[in-house]
Amino acid sequence: MNKITIVGAGLAGSLLSVYLAKKGFEVNVYERRPDMRRSDTGGGKSINLALSTRGIHALKEVGLYDEIKKIAIPMYGRMIHPTEGELSFQRYGKDDSEYINAVSRAELNISLMNLAEKNDNVKIYFSERCTGIDLKNSVTYFHNDITGIDSKAESDIVVATDGATSAVRLEVQKIPRFNFSQEYENYGYKELVIPAGKDGSFLMEKNALHIWPRGSFMLIALPNLDGSYTCTLFLAYDRALGGDSSFENLVDNKKVNEFFVRHFPDFVKLKPDLEEEFFRNPVGTLMTVKCFPWTFENKVCLLGDACHAIVPFFGQGMNAAFEDCIYLNQCIEKHGTDWGKVFGEYQLLRKENSDAIADLARENFVEMRDLVADERFLLKKKIEAVLFKKYPDIFIPKYSMVTFHRIPYSTALKRGKIQERILSELSDGINSADEINYDKAHSLVKDNLDRLY
Amino acid sequence: MNKITIVGAGLAGSLLSVYLAKKGFEVNVYERRPDMRRSDTGGGKSINLALSTRGIHALKEVGLYDEIKKIAIPMYGRMIHPTEGELSFQRYGKDDSEYINAVSRAELNISLMNLAEKNDNVKIYFSERCTGIDLKNSVTYFHNDITGIDSKAESDIVVATDGATSAVRLEVQKIPRFNFSQEYENYGYKELVIPAGKDGSFLMEKNALHIWPRGSFMLIALPNLDGSYTCTLFLAYDRALGGDSSFENLVDNKKVNEFFVRHFPDFVKLKPDLEEEFFRNPVGTLMTVKCFPWTFENKVCLLGDACHAIVPFFGQGMNAAFEDCIYLNQCIEKHGTDWGKVFGEYQLLRKENSDAIADLARENFVEMRDLVADERFLLKKKIEAVLFKKYPDIFIPKYSMVTFHRIPYSTALKRGKIQERILSELSDGINSADEINYDKAHSLVKDNLDRLY
Numbered sequence: 001m002n003k004i005t006i007v008g009a010g011l012a013g014s015l016l017s018v019y020l021a022k023k024g025f026e027v028n029v030y031e032r033r034p035d036m037r038r039s040d041t042g043g044g045k046s047i048n049l050a051l052s053t054r055g056i057h058a059l060k061e062v063g064l065y066d067e068i069k070k071i072a073i074p075m076y077g078r079m080i081h082p083t084e085g086e087l088s089f090q091r092y093g094k095d096d097s098e099y100i101n102a103v104s105r106a107e108l109n110i111s112l113m114n115l116a117e118k119n120d121n122v123k124i125y126f127s128e129r130c131t132g133i134d135l136k137n138s139v140t141y142f143h144n145d146i147t148g149i150d151s152k153a154e155s156d157i158v159v160a161t162d163g164a165t166s167a168v169r170l171e172v173q174k175i176p177r178f179n180f181s182q183e184y185e186n187y188g189y190k191e192l193v194i195p196a197g198k199d200g201s202f203l204m205e206k207n208a209l210h211i212w213p214r215g216s217f218m219l220i221a222l223p224n225l226d227g228s229y230t231c232t233l234f235l236a237y238d239r240a241l242g243g244d245s246s247f248e249n250l251v252d253n254k255k256v257n258e259f260f261v262r263h264f265p266d267f268v269k270l271k272p273d274l275e276e277e278f279f280r281n282p283v284g285t286l287m288t289v290k291c292f293p294w295t296f297e298n299k300v301c302l303l304g305d306a307c308h309a310i311v312p313f314f315g316q317g318m319n320a321a322f323e324d325c326i327y328l329n330q331c332i333e334k335h336g337t338d339w340g341k342v343f344g345e346y347q348l349l350r351k352e353n354s355d356a357i358a359d360l361a362r363e364n365f366v367e368m369r370d371l372v373a374d375e376r377f378l379l380k381k382k383i384e385a386v387l388f389k390k391y392p393d394i395f396i397p398k399y400s401m402v403t404f405h406r407i408p409y410s411t412a413l414k415r416g417k418i419q420e421r422i423l424s425e426l427s428d429g430i431n432s433a434d435e436i437n438y439d440k441a442h443s444l445v446k447d448n449l450d451r452l453y
Numbered sequence: 454m455n456k457i458t459i460v461g462a463g464l465a466g467s468l469l470s471v472y473l474a475k476k477g478f479e480v481n482v483y484e485r486r487p488d489m490r491r492s493d494t495g496g497g498k499s500i501n502l503a504l505s506t507r508g509i510h511a512l513k514e515v516g517l518y519d520e521i522k523k524i525a526i527p528m529y530g531r532m533i534h535p536t537e538g539e540l541s542f543q544r545y546g547k548d549d550s551e552y553i554n555a556v557s558r559a560e561l562n563i564s565l566m567n568l569a570e571k572n573d574n575v576k577i578y579f580s581e582r583c584t585g586i587d588l589k590n591s592v593t594y595f596h597n598d599i600t601g602i603d604s605k606a607e608s609d610i611v612v613a614t615d616g617a618t619s620a621v622r623l624e625v626q627k628i629p630r631f632n633f634s635q636e637y638e639n640y641g642y643k644e645l646v647i648p649a650g651k652d653g654s655f656l657m658e659k660n661a662l663h664i665w666p667r668g669s670f671m672l673i674a675l676p677n678l679d680g681s682y683t684c685t686l687f688l689a690y691d692r693a694l695g696g697d698s699s700f701e702n703l704v705d706n707k708k709v710n711e712f713f714v715r716h717f718p719d720f721v722k723l724k725p726d727l728e729e730e731f732f733r734n735p736v737g738t739l740m741t742v743k744c745f746p747w748t749f750e751n752k753v754c755l756l757g758d759a760c761h762a763i764v765p766f767f768g769q770g771m772n773a774a775f776e777d778c779i780y781l782n783q784c785i786e787k788h789g790t791d792w793g794k795v796f797g798e799y800q801l802l803r804k805e806n807s808d809a810i811a812d813l814a815r816e817n818f819v820e821m822r823d824l825v826a827d828e829r830f831l832l833k834k835k836i837e838a839v840l841f842k843k844y845p846d847i848f849i850p851k852y853s854m855v856t857f858h859r860i861p862y863s864t865a866l867k868r869g870k871i872q873e874r875i876l877s878e879l880s881d882g883i884n885s886a887d888e889i890n891y892d893k894a895h896s897l898v899k900d901n902l903d904r905l906y
Binding site for chain 2: 285
């Protein structure tokens with residue numbers, strides 16, 4: 001039976017090891033960080049995630065969904081916080097049956113690792129930093145940062161799930177004809193926590209993703225099980241782009257306080273020690289990675305962020321990586337250990353869709369920070385809901401296609417563009433969804449969109 | 454006085470060391486390859502280059518042009534080889550005063566290294582492979598591939614001129630907010646030599662760049678001093694793109710012979726041992742590299758192919774790298790050793806122009822392999838010449854702006870697009886340059902283009 005090395009025991013690597021274990025492979029997973037179950041490693045990444053249909057499908061396939069469901073908080077829509085005035089709620093789906101799930105990254109990762117290790121044929125090694133790879137012979141080299149010992153792993157194939165700054169990808173980048181790009185946003189992010197109220201109570205609506213849209217920047221908040229919220233400020237790095245609304249400007253307590261009081265007055269009331277936490281937490285970067293090919297010499301394969309890191313604004317990074325696992329698993333079911341065929345089909349199936357979700361995610365930043373507070377956008381959303389109701393198998397809102405369906409991302413991107421044109425045309429010159437011209441709507445939908453189902 | 458490390462003693466590194474030596478800096482150059490003056494290293498890159506105005510300007514600044522002129526062969530235009538029928542000549546410039554120069558890469562590099570070493574304050578170390586860099590402290594690490602000895606170089610600044618696959622760039626790529634892309638063409642290239650005739654005679658026109666344009670692929674030839682020609686076949690890698698006209702198809706002597714006899718019959722008559730040489734020489738790749746920033750911590754700076762490798766179809770790779778040296782030198786003259794200011798201005802001046810020549814070079818592939826054999830293209834070229842004569846300070850052909858001027862590449866790109874629109878409009882509906890509508894031409898030029906001088 002084939003022996004498989006996985007580089008990285010993050011979400012994608014841990015899930016994949018479960019899939020592969022079920023197929024009977026001998027799987028060795030090497031993780032750069034210490035075991036997060038034994039130490040508080042922080043992880044350096046955002047603390048909570050939005051688990052949705054694609055990710056859930058994968059968790060169901062490996063039999064972990066029921067367990068994860070218990071630690072997930074449903075978010076039924078966006079709660080919009082204007083600078084002044086009333087909050088407003090924008091539903092994500094058609095009703096309470098459609099929602100996204102706030103899940104702790106650490107808890108999900110731990111559950112996946114525990115599940116993986118229940119299989120005798122999976123072993124996870126920690127503090128093992130990948131230092132190189134011999135692609136032709138699928139030999140991977142590691143350095144243990146605790147013991148200082150260098151080692152190598154020989155196996156039939158290597159799957160790199162070592163994230164956006166993948167060490168394996170840095171090696172394959174030297175291969176001729178490897179196309180690669182990494183592009184950073186001119187925005188960074190900073191995490192801040194709103195603590196729970198008395199007895200773990202939630203101080204804002206629990207079942208929503210909170211957004212403070214401010215045009216060129218925004219604050220968001222996701223609920224945690226303990227009643228706290230993990231909030232993230234997305235802000236321009238430089239004055240040249242953001243003026244006073246930039247990390248470059250927020251250099252002392254006074255400036256930070258002024259900025260938050262001015263733009264997020266209701267947040268400030270819920271947030272003790274704002275300035276102290278602001279300066280304690282680092283500014284994170286936002287990067288899009290695209291590359292091709294994803295597989296080499298029928299020996300090595302990239303998966304998840306390692307080959308398609310995206311910005312977080314559609315909440316799809318983990319979901320897309322989990323979908324990679326679903327499809328890689330299907331390719332193995334189809335082609336067995338004919339790795340050339342498995343890899344060829346896997347990258348063909350996934351590349352176009354990964355490019356699409358990368359673009360969708362960047363688009364959604366503008367939607368979240370700006371459009372959700374825009375009258376015309378809200379009108380279009382209402383028209384969209386009407387069309388969805390009328391043509392449920394033809395006109396599915398873009399957000400729903402991405403979040404509540406397993407429609408290929410590339411289809412969602414293409415149809416999303418067509419639908420946006422239809423919504424623009426129908427919203428033109430009217431001020432309320434009551435004024436929709438249904439004849440026009442009917443012909444626009446019928447002429448421009450095929451049935452999806 | 455400041456101490457400077459240069460990584461790479463190729464064309465750009467060697468030239469830069471001369472510039473910096475003249476400023477009195479202590480310059481240490483580390484080259485990965487053995488000394489090409491003592492061994493035949495091949496170098497792995499194309500054997501001859503097209504030196505033009507920008508590169509010549511740099512060579513004049515360092516006082517090397519008179520020496521190089523002696524080993525340069527003027528090429529006054531393109532000699533087009535159709536599959537059947539007469540050759541035709543397309544002049545590059547306005548007259549014999551405008552030409553590009555075929556120069557041996559090795560000879561130019563050797564001249565530059567010799568010139569550099571005439572300065573007591575320049576030392577070049579060979580077989581020193583860069584293995585890492587400490588950006589904050591400008592310490593560079595090397596491994597000598599002959600002696601096996603590891604060493605480090607401490608200096609005030611480090612300039613990386615280590616080419617398209619730069620080892621230094623691979624290190625800075627790990628820095629947050631470093632944007633980077635490497636993109637390969639779906640075409641590769643293969644070099645083949647037409648030997649000299651008796652007594653070193655040239656078997657084709659000496660003073661021309663020969664092109665066999667075949668639509669989706671092409672062969673070109675540049676003259677060498679010894680009477681031979683270095684020819685390069687540019688061809689699709691894969692059948693999926695090129696059909697039978699692909700490297701994938703050319704797998705045995707018979708197929709190679711058939712392909713060349715069919716598409717390049719006159720070339721075959723001049724080329725002995727075609728099949729043998731075809732399979733001896735490797736297929737080279739064609740890559741475009743873009744990145745930003747180019748400078749780090751006021752300590753480290755990328756230059757030439759290391760930050761902007763381009764495809765060779767405009768003959769500007771070396772010329773663009775030499776222009777980097779011209780401008781970096783100017784920035785030092787302006788700001789002294791205030792490296793923050795020097796680097797800031799250097800990358801600001803060069804980035805936009807490097808992006809532009811990258812795009813121009815990719816465009817020119819289509820022109821060389823396809824358009825030069827197109828009637829309408831030739832008509833536009835004639836109209837272009839007429840407009841150039843009539844408006845010499847406003848309408849300069851794109852090729853001339855890039856090749857015979859030091860007009861910023863970005864200006865050449867922008868004006869080139871406008872001029873192409875003008876030429877399309879003027880050529881529309883006519884069959885000869887005699888039919889130009891001069892009133893229309895006058896208003897198009899005056900309305901759309903400012904004076905350049």
